Amino acid sequence: MxxxxxxxxxxxxxxxxxxxxxxxxxxxxxxxxxxxxxxxxxxxxxxxxxxxxxxxxxxxxxxxxxxxxxxxxxxxxxxxxxxxxxxxxxxxxxxxxxxxxxxxxxxxxxxxxxxxxxxxxxxxxxxxxxxxxxxxxxxxxxxxxxxxxxxxxxxxxxxxxxxxxxxxxxxxxxxxxxxxxxxSNLKGKKLLITAGPTYEAIDPVRFIGNHSLGKMGFAIAAEAVERGAEVVLISGPTQLETPSNLERINITSAAEMFKAVEEHYDSCDSLIMSAAVADYRPAVVAENKLKKEKDSLQSIQMEPTQDILLNCGKNKKRQVLIGFALETENELENAKKKLSNKNLDLLVLNSLRDEGAGFGTDTNRVTFVFPDRTQQNDLKTKHDVAKDILDELEKLV
Ligand SMILES: Cc1cc2nc3c(=O)[nH]c(=O)nc-3n(C[C@H](O)[C@H](O)[C@H](O)COP(=O)(O)O)c2cc1C
CATH class of the missing domain: 3.40.50.1950 (Flavin prenyltransferase-like)
Incomplete structure (x- = not known):
């Protein structure tokens, strides 16, 4: 123990x-x-x-x-x-x-x-x-x-x-x-945690993705296990090692992430959506590899992916919902909108304008946005940020 x-x-x-x-x-x-x-x-x-x-x-x-x-x-x-x-x-x-x-x-x-x-x-x-x-x-x-x-x-x-x-x-x-x-009052609680990027296929070989490596979500998952929670980690493509004592589900696309979250959402006590899920995907996935025939590629028609957090916010029962937002401008304003539109209990905001925050790094500097207040935190290791997030979750569950 x-x-x-x-x-x-x-x-x-x-x-x-x-x-x-x-x-x-x-x-x-x-x-x-x-x-x-x-x-x-x-x-x-x-x-x-x-x-x-x-x-x-x-x-x-x-x-x-x-x-x-x-x-x-x-x-x-x-x-x-x-x-x-x-x-x-x-x-x-x-x-x-x-x-x-x-x-x-x-x-x-x-x-x-x-x-x-x-x-x-x-x-x-x-x-x-x-x-x-x-x-x-x-x-x-x-x-x-x-x-x-x-x-x-x-x-x-x-x-x-x-x-x-x-x-x-x-x-x-x-x-x-x-x-x-x-x-920890997270002991025995079921936490659904998403992490990493999603890849949206253009053709059988290529995809549209993002720079997320999944470090933040994996750190939260490991810390949640430490605190005695039952963790299901839904992960996009990443090289990270699976923390021990949790169930990991690997997905590739936003649609797969949506399905996996939907399957586990009703039975969970909290969803922490730290994955960087694509907002758009190619409307048509080419059956065969696109050939290099012309000087420029014709445009790729994109369609929105299903909004996982919006859907979970609508169907929220007892679950505590924590979302993440990575913004590059009007950070706080956008974060507050997201918090209320998606019916979240806490939004973890990070700005790419902050040195040491965001993708790939081992550190992060986040602001917690609650319905009634905001709290700016110092630059910390992702492990310590994970602890801060779960400390807040402990108060919310
Ligand atoms: C054999 C022996 C046993 C001791 N046992 C205790 C003890 O049980 N409790 C205590 O407060 N001081 C005890 N002392 C006194 C402390 O060792 C002494 O106050 C020392 O300065 C404590 O330093 P420290 O608090 O930096 O470890 C004992 C000293 C000796 C020589």
Missing amino acids: LKGKKILLGITGSIAAYKVISLARELVKKGADVRVVMTPSALSFVTPLTLATITKNPVHSAYIADELTGEWSNHVELGKWADLMVIAPLSANTLAKLVTGECDNLLLAVVLSLSCPLVVAPAMDLDMSDHWTTVGNLKILKDKGVNVLDFDEGELASGLVGKGRMKEPEYILEIVDEFFDLK
């Missing part, structure tokens, strides 16, 4: 650090990609070698990994990479620093750069856990939205008995499982 989940495991200087070796092992066994960040004090309790071997990733404990080569650990990159950070054990010292925003080691810098939720499992001796600073600091973290696990009671390393033990790895594992399980 944790397959592909990116988990940062922070370890601080507490005797309970030895238990985190088994936590790391279980997370990896469940398919998570685990990276470990340790405070310098934690190095006295468990070795990076053990954790690097278990996680199959280098362990980060210092800003500068190698003075001679200048190799350094990028705290910002780590903070942005993770889907979830777990600090276990959390020492009284690091707890206090988290509250004040101190940043004198790599782990603290990573936390300040985090863009994902944080779970902490404090561990300390009896009097430390009861101290008013600890009690106050834990409350501040909770109030700020950090998931603070309670202390366990029992025998402590000092020999004293009482509150202060770190929650057992099995318990922390359950919390992590629950986090990813509950995270």
